[in-house]
Amino acid sequence: MLVVGVLALAALAGWLYLALGHGGFWKTGPGLPPGADPSGWPEVVAVVPARDEAAVLPETLPTLLAQEYPGTFRVIVVDDGSGDGTADVATRLGGGTDRLRVVGALERPPGWAGKVWAMSEGVQDAGEPEFLLFTDADIAYAPGTVAGLVRAALADERDLVSQMAMLNTDTRWERLIVPAFVYFFAQLYPFRRVTRDGARTAAAAGGCILVRRETLAYAGGVNAIKGALIDDVALGRLIKRAGGSCRLDLSRDVTSRRPYPGLADLWTMVTRSAYDQLRYSPALLTGTIATLVLLYAVPPAAAVAGLAGLVTGTGSAALAAAAGLLAWTIMAATYAPMLRHYRLSPLRAPALPLVALMYAAMTIDSARRHRAGRGGAWKGRTAPH
Known part of the structure; x- marks a missing residue:
């Protein structure tokens, strides 16, 4: 349980940085400035x-x-x-x-x-x-x-x-x-x-x-x-x-x-370019998957394990539960504005870890398709790499 607590603290530190120091990535406004009409409109x-x-x-x-x-x-x-x-x-x-x-x-x-x-x-x-x-x-x-x-x-x-x-x-x-x-x-x-x-x-x-x-x-x-x-x-x-x-x-x-x-259509959309985003690097692929697991899977897993440990009196359970719940809460809070932008209920936000794990699987599949010579496939074409 101590290891789980330490991983949860690492995830919490990551989410504190993302929420407070990563360029306000989760904010959905303000949109284009209105601007004044120019004296002459360019072609x-x-x-x-x-x-x-x-x-x-x-x-x-x-x-x-x-x-x-x-x-x-x-x-x-x-x-x-x-x-x-x-x-x-x-x-x-x-x-x-x-x-x-x-x-x-x-x-x-x-x-x-x-x-x-x-x-x-x-x-x-x-x-x-x-x-x-x-x-x-x-x-x-x-x-x-x-x-x-x-x-x-x-x-x-x-x-x-x-x-x-x-x-x-x-x-x-x-x-x-x-x-x-x-x-x-x-x-x-x-x-x-x-x-x-x-x-x-x-x-x-x-x-x-x-x-x-x-x-x-x-x-x-x-x-x-x-x-x-x-x-x-x-x-x-x-x-x-x-x-x-x-x-x-x-x-x-x-x-x-x-x-x-369908899921297959969305899966293809993501796998088409995910491995290209990682510059076709196995090292970057490994690091990306590890980061996704730490940031998105560890918080809910630690929260559940910690709460169960509190019931059974397991040592360090409180640390795991508190860090996991707080990281999960911050994660959901940063996702809620995007859900509102899409006019969807923010109650969907706590399910983000499941979606993130799906994206991890898509990224792995993107690498697999690239190695099979089908990378970047789109309408009968593959990437020129």
């Missing part, structure tokens, strides 16, 4: 990589084309070798508007990730706008969102402004796993540290990234992240390392319409 071109997205485009592309942006705004859909008529659907949804251009990506060169190559093709076709908006085909936009992104970029002189899209939580599995996915992302890349100039933390959320074209070109262009599987984080790092200023926020105005109806 914006949205680049939408699309591979076999015919089913979801009718729910998303019209919301982008309907943006009431005061300046010049165009949309380029890059058909990335689709076999389901994606280009035809996009053209039909455009209805002849000169705001939309549908282009076919050339054959992907060796060493390029599929999405990044499609992004590069869109940039080549965009001309010389002041801002590029990289957005996924499954992302829908509330009215006025593009103008709000530009206001925020101009008001704070940001080179990159990104919004973490609201993901679907319609099914039981989505409600269990999706808020935790965003919570863990924020824990890895605290949004306030991303936004703080001078801080080393850099990231972006791939569903919605507004970036200054000249800054991107100065940083090396999309070519500089050509092999990136987690392209949004790579793009954020690229811009920040080049001296650019970034901003990352949660959003309810940017929403994903991609469904993940």
